[in-house]
Amino acid sequence: MKLISRLADPRYYQVAVLTTLLSIGVFVLDFGIRWQNAVAIILTAQAVQFIGTRLYGLPRFDPMSALITSLSLTLLLRTELIALAIAAPAIAISSKFLIRVKGKHVFNPANVALVTLMLLSDHAWVSSGQWGSAAIGAFGLACLGFLVLTRARRAETTIAFLACYGALLFGRALWLSDPMSIPVHQLQNGALLIFAFFMISDPKTTPNAAVGRMVFGALVAALAFVIQFIYYQPNGPILALILSAPLVPVIDALLQGTHYRWGKSDAQSSAHVKGVQT
Amino acid sequence: MKIFITAVTALVTVMVTTTAQAFCGFYVAKADTSLFNQASQVVLVRDDDRTVITMANDFEGEARDFAVVIPVPTMIEREQINVGDRAIIEHLDAYTSPRLVEYHDGNPCARYDREELMSMDANLPAAAKELKRSARSQGVTIEASYTVGEYDILILSAKQSDGLIRWLNDNGYKIPRGAERVVDSYLGQDMRFFVARVNVKEQSRLGYQYLRPLQVAYESNKFMLPIRLGTLNAKGKQELYVYALTRTGRVETTNYRTVKLPTDVELPEFVEGEFADFYRDMFARQSEKENERAVFLEYAWDMAWCDPCAADPLSHEELRKLGVFWLGKNGQEAKRMIQPQAQNVFVTRLHVRYDAEHFPEDLMFQETGDRQNYQGRYVIRHPWKGEASCDLTQYDASVRERQEREAQLLANMTGWDIADIREKIPFTGGIRPVTVKEPWWKRIWD
Numbered sequence: 001m002k003l004i005s006r007l008a009d010p011r012y013y014q015v016a017v018l019t020t021l022l023s024i025g026v027f028v029l030d031f032g033i034r035w036q037n038a039v040a041i042i043l044t045a046q047a048v049q050f051i052g053t054r055l056y057g058l059p060r061f062d063p064m065s066a067l068i069t070s071l072s073l074t075l076l077l078r079t080e081l082i083a084l085a086i087a088a089p090a091i092a093i094s095s096k097f098l099i100r101v102k103g104k105h106v107f108n109p110a111n112v113a114l115v116t117l118m119l120l121s122d123h124a125w126v127s128s129g130q131w132g133s134a135a136i137g138a139f140g141l142a143c144l145g146f147l148v149l150t151r152a153r154r155a156e157t158t159i160a161f162l163a164c165y166g167a168l169l170f171g172r173a174l175w176l177s178d179p180m181s182i183p184v185h186q187l188q189n190g191a192l193l194i195f196a197f198f199m200i201s202d203p204k205t206t207p208n209a210a211v212g213r214m215v216f217g218a219l220v221a222a223l224a225f226v227i228q229f230i231y232y233q234p235n236g237p238i239l240a241l242i243l244s245a246p247l248v249p250v251i252d253a254l255l256q257g258t259h260y261r262w263g264k265s266d267a268q269s270s271a272h273v274k275g276v277q278t
Numbered sequence: 279m280k281i282f283i284t285a286v287t288a289l290v291t292v293m294v295t296t297t298a299q300a301f302c303g304f305y306v307a308k309a310d311t312s313l314f315n316q317a318s319q320v321v322l323v324r325d326d327d328r329t330v331i332t333m334a335n336d337f338e339g340e341a342r343d344f345a346v347v348i349p350v351p352t353m354i355e356r357e358q359i360n361v362g363d364r365a366i367i368e369h370l371d372a373y374t375s376p377r378l379v380e381y382h383d384g385n386p387c388a389r390y391d392r393e394e395l396m397s398m399d400a401n402l403p404a405a406a407k408e409l410k411r412s413a414r415s416q417g418v419t420i421e422a423s424y425t426v427g428e429y430d431i432l433i434l435s436a437k438q439s440d441g442l443i444r445w446l447n448d449n450g451y452k453i454p455r456g457a458e459r460v461v462d463s464y465l466g467q468d469m470r471f472f473v474a475r476v477n478v479k480e481q482s483r484l485g486y487q488y489l490r491p492l493q494v495a496y497e498s499n500k501f502m503l504p505i506r507l508g509t510l511n512a513k514g515k516q517e518l519y520v521y522a523l524t525r526t527g528r529v530e531t532t533n534y535r536t537v538k539l540p541t542d543v544e545l546p547e548f549v550e551g552e553f554a555d556f557y558r559d560m561f562a563r564q565s566e567k568e569n570e571r572a573v574f575l576e577y578a579w580d581m582a583w584c585d586p587c588a589a590d591p592l593s594h595e596e597l598r599k600l601g602v603f604w605l606g607k608n609g610q611e612a613k614r615m616i617q618p619q620a621q622n623v624f625v626t627r628l629h630v631r632y633d634a635e636h637f638p639e640d641l642m643f644q645e646t647g648d649r650q651n652y653q654g655r656y657v658i659r660h661p662w663k664g665e666a667s668c669d670l671t672q673y674d675a676s677v678r679e680r681q682e683r684e685a686q687l688l689a690n691m692t693g694w695d696i697a698d699i700r701e702k703i704p705f706t707g708g709i710r711p712v713t714v715k716e717p718w719w720k721r722i723w724d
Contacts, residue, residue, distance in 0.1 A: 029535075030537075030538075078646065078647075078648070079647060080647065080648060080649070080650060081647075121647070122526045122527075122647050123527075123647035124647060125644065125646045125647055125648075127530060127532075127536075127646070128532050128533075129530065129531050129532045129533055129534050129535055129536060130530075130535055130536070131535070132534075132535040132568070132569075132571060132572065175466060176462065176463040176466040176467065177459050177462045177463060177466075178459070178463050179459070179638060181635075181638040182638045182639050184638075185533070185638050185639055186533070186639065189533070231499060232498075232499045232500045232501075232502070232642075233499065234532045234642070234644045
């Protein structure tokens with residue numbers, strides 16, 4: 001029973017995939033990820049999770065979500081200051097405990113930490129180009145990510161995001177009479193795929209209803225496009241997600257759905273959240 | 279980005295003769311931009327949304343044949359344009375070039391350690407009206423025209439590319455085929471066109487024999503370099519160097535991989551005479567390894583110092599002339615801030631070999647917080663050649679081992695034939711190291 005419930009928890013797959021990506025980044029692509037940062041991020045995340053568990057009287061200490069957050073941060077955050085590498089998971093994990101609406105945390109933990117540090121410091125950044133655009137690499141990432149998603153059974157956000165973002169990129173190319181190699185190149189971005197499959201897909205911070213998740217994915221895509229191609233700022237998707245996150249409680253209030261619980265399939269989950277019908 | 283009427287001639291760079299002794303080895307040679315034909319050099323000074331761009335090219339044909347068409351993100355006033363000094367760019371090139379350094383082994387018989395070395399990390403009063411009239415008839419707006427130094431400059435905007443291209447062709451700018459789509463794309467992105475050509479009268483009056491770099495200062499949230507026009511007329515791949523001067527740290531591309539070239543590598547002694555060939559082949563091989571889709575980092579350093587120096591750091595005055603606007607006039611800021619990072623300028627040298635197939639999109643940049651110093655540094659270690667007062671068997675063996683290791687590394691980095699390399703190495707004592715014959719399949723996939 002215990003084994004079955006573990007297999008039903010998609011986080012084990014997520015950890016495996018993120019660790020694989022991290023290894024590729026370090027050993028094949030030579031990203032310049034500092035091991036000191038990785039250690040600091042992982043340890044701090046667990047420590048804050050432990051403190052939060054005690055302070056908020058949660059039934060048991062669960063290291064998995066904090067581990068996933070710290071792996072995402074290790075993959076995306078770049079800094080040479082160890083203090084920032086400690087601050088990132090501290091912000092990420094504490095946001096889960098502090099910023100909650102109706103028992104559900106509002107921001108994706110890794111996302112809120114990245115944006116906070118990038119806004120407050122010149123010494124934190126995301127190297128979105130470092131994955132390169134080798135088509136095979138992108139394909140591999142997508143497949144691995146999809147594996148995680150199908151286990152999570154909540155793929156609507158990712159699919160809606162990628163479909164809308166792709167449509168906007170191709171639409172822009174058509175409007176500018178650009179060759180199609182440009183949007184194809186833009187989509188073959190490793191950081192974009194990591195965002196789509198491992199950040200925006202987080203079932204804990206996306207709307208409870210399937211339609212809500214699609215609306216949310218499309219909204220993030222539209223905002224990301226505006227930031228990246230109208231305001232010409234890097235990291236459009238990451239910024240778009242944090243701007244859209246406060247709308248999740250609103251979408252939840254409008255659309256009925258089931259709050260996600262790790263290790264339970266949707267049918268098993270008992271925590272039905274009644275939405276307000278309008 | 280690139281000149282439309284090109285010439286295949288390299289920049290002539292000033293040779294640096296100072297060989298200063300430094301902790302990171304004795305400087306012997308550098309791999310500057312003159313190694314590569316048809317190289318463009320761009321200096322990007324950027325802080326917040328303010329940008330000063332300096333463009334140098336290796337055009338050495340007849341000055342009246344020179345023209346340049348550059349997409350710019352904003353309207354450009356007369357005061358935003360300047361003609362710069364080529365010598366400063368040559369200095370910046372020399373300062374940031376990948377470098378070859380050498381060490382001489384100490385006397386192996388002496389007692390001090392001979393362990394591994396520390397690895398270290400356009401004004402046309404009469405014709406102007408006619409120009410404007412013909413422009414309007416083709417849907418092209420001449421937003422401004424200036425003469426700056428030896429250049430006649432026009433700022434153009436248009437509704438559609440065909441009118442603009444026809445107008446440019448009618449007025450003597452040879453625009454390559456296939457430019458319509460690219461020009462349309464830039465017009466769609468609300469960009470204007472900066473068009474410059476040489477005013478031969480002004481040039482002879484000023485007395486310059488060569489073309490000086492053009493400088494433009496503007497404010498825009500686009501931190502990018504338009505390269506797509508350059509891929510149209512090029513015969514083969516284009517060579518581009520970007521020197522970014524920023525306040526915070528290293529600059530990298532956000533839509534292509536920025537890759538550090540192999541550095542701090544020990545090479546066989548004969549490379550000293552073939553450093554240029556070595557660097558060219560090494561660059562080509564590394565570029566292939568990245569599927570020809572990467573931007574390469576050649577130098578990232580705080581402008582206040584260097585070690586070893588391929589040339590002295592740029593002076594306060596030179597940096598001001600390149601448009602580093604945050605430095606006070608006459609060193610005011612430098613006087614106020616007496617600390618190690620007095621210059622407050624971080625330089626990033628990027629080298630990209632591009633064509634339309636592998637670089638479909640313009641280069642987009644971001645400034646990072648990374649202030650870690652990086653340089654392309656290649657090392658030659660000369661074995662001890664002095665009198666021996668002790669048994670050198672062990673030392674000689676270690677040198678031979680090192681020579682073989684260097685040969686293999688060199689073959690690996692450049693794709694040169696290992697047998698040819700070994701041929702050129704004077705193995706100590708004349709004894710070639712016993713090497714197992716390579717199996718026939720070892721290199722068939724290379």
